Amino acid sequence: MTSMTRSEAGTPPPPWHIALAKRGLRSVAISVLFGVVLAAVRQQNLWITLIYTVTISIICWFCIDLGRLGVARIRQPPVVGAGADGKRDWPGWPWMVVIILLGSTVGFSLGTAVGDWVTGLQSSNLYNQGNLRDALSLLLFALLPAVALTYFFYSRSVIADREASAQAARGQAAESRLKLLESQLEPHMLFNTLANLRALIGLDPPRAEAMLDQLIAYLRATLSASRLARQPLRAEFARLADYLALIQVRMADRVEPRFELPPELSEIDVPPLLLQPLVENAVKHGLEPSVRGGRIRISAAREGDDLLLSVRDTGVGLDAGRAERDTTAGAGFGLAQVRERLATLYGARASLRLESAVDADGGTLAVIRLPVGGPGA
């Protein structure tokens, strides 16, 4: 009879001797139960049967548990800082069969001897030819529960492990989604928008209502986009239109948005919220610092197998914005995030270019190039 518990996922594992003692106690409890059943089935003296089952199973468990830990550590030396990872304490099933067989045999012989010594009786044992049948049946009694219990504890820890890794994966997904959302729903943008909304409520209630609708549409689209891996380009453009409508309430005539999405490109799937940081930068570093404001043009075009997504503003430009950028937090953070996402999804096949616009209007041009077919193509 053996028991094994592997460190429960989530909670810090107890020190090894506590864990060992816990497994020992559990084995004793199970062996007592087993002894009671055995005494009833074979109609033997309960106390004598209990003495034998307990001594045998404790020694069985001790041998198997130590064998398991010993072999596992020899095969996989403990790693500092790895914690009591379950895998470290599991040598694999082939080894376990050997350990269980050996442990049960040793445990049975030694346990019987101890039982004999305690009770003063002369039991049959494995080497007593006359009672080989009896002895083998007893050994089977010792072996079966040992295998069953080992398997039971093993599956339990495997389930716990799977649960833990599933939970970790869910946690990671939630975290990356939260990061994406956090970078999209900039608190300053929200505060500014709400301040303007509050102003409109007093000044022009119908316009306030329209603005609130736009805010709701924008928030809803952003939230749902953050849950998707990909979405059609038209959805991304629609969301950006809501975003810029909100910016327009704030900046009035200082911002003039324009969208150019050819109909044949509108259903192409792209990673969601990819353009958001570029549009935000164009507003924050291009148009907001400019007294006269300017235009912002968001456009999509196809070049062979590549999709080109551009955000162009006619604001103060990269050079003028640089001093501002240097002292403002989050400068370049949006760009870095876009580059990181592109690299993760497309590797070297996608890129982000940021440059000063060359025509007379000035300002800044950001261009994302990515394969039309998506990450797998």
Added chain:
Amino acid sequence: MSGRQRARALIAEDEPLLAAVLDRELSRLWPELEIVGTVRDGSSAVTQALALRPDIVFLDIQMPGQNGIDAAEALCEDYPDDASLPLIVFVTAYDHYAVRAFEHSAIDYVLKPVQAERLAKTCTRLQAALRTRNDGAAAAAGQLESALSQLRGLIETRGAGAAPSAPPAPPAPPAPLRIIQASIGSTIHLVPVDDILFFEAEDKYIRVVTAARDYLIRQSLRQLLAQLDGQRFWQVHRGTIVNVDEIATAIRDDSGKVHLQLRGRAGTVTVSRLYAQRFKPM
């Protein structure tokens, strides 16, 4: 209403809706206050304030072109000596410490979105300040001096105060600048800072003035100031940094401005009100 008095105010706010709300709230709380103008950027705030001479200027801190604190500095330096400086109220969306520090002081601030209750307090304070101003020259001078010293504090923390969530300031350069590299045509001149009398901001350039000749470098005065030895190079105006070793005399005029006579050059450098307190007998 005994506490209320007639006064004129200018609003500088780049977001028209927020300007409209401030205007409306002010007319409700202080009907005798006349809003003489509304502008949408810092530079216009300065020119309009100089032209209209309001009693009060509401200055949004985050504005394009020139932010509110820069505008306050420029207003302070360029305001004619014979007129009393307008009372300044900063308006900001960010509850930042640099501005919060000015609660209960001569320079006031209100947070956006403007709350009627908070604005009412500001109005009461402004009315009291305007009355003090009429009490006599001494009271007015004291008020001006306290406003100036607060503005000085605000300018010093400007880097952190103006940006809503500025990152920690970059570490100071290990050693102050010793040589200024200025190009004239294709030649780069290495000018030791010892030779420099003063720096003067000129549009996007800085004029580097030595006894022998002038050079132009393309940099902002603020960036340059951070690289200079603060013991030797003093900012005396928003557009001027002077080499203290080269100052022969400092003469204070009636308006509180100080004029510096330099050793190596004829003519004077003017110290603005904001920096004049650096020159006083020991």
